[in-house]
Amino acid sequence: MVSQKVVIKNPTGLHLRPAGILCKVAMRYKSLITFQVRENTANAKSVLSVLGAGVKCGDELEFTCQGIDEEEALAGMVQAVEDGLGEI
Structure with missing residues (x-):
């Protein structure tokens, strides 16, 4: 199991499109x-x-992230948030 913190930069938070x-x-x-x-804990x-x-x-x-591709999954999720989830 691996974990990492990241800050949401999207001005309107995680509404439907970025979610x-x-x-x-x-x-x-x-x-x-x-x-x-x-x-709150959420299923991504x-x-x-x-x-x-x-x-x-x-x-x-x-x-x-917990599973066979946990390292790759964590890196992908953090990168997606840092990239702005299609908004920034």
Whole structure:
């Protein structure tokens, strides 16, 4: 299991479009991918779970990946967020 923190830079947080992109990236990997924001934990492969976490600009997410491609999955998720999830 590996984990890393990353800050959301999207001005409007994770609304439907960036949440969908985040899920699409997560679905590329076989590992279980979750993130924690404040006291909420969300499944990164579920758009409803991501939207339900209520992620806003400036929030710090801690991604946790567990599985056969966990290192690659973590790097991919962090890169997607740092790239702005299609918005920045």
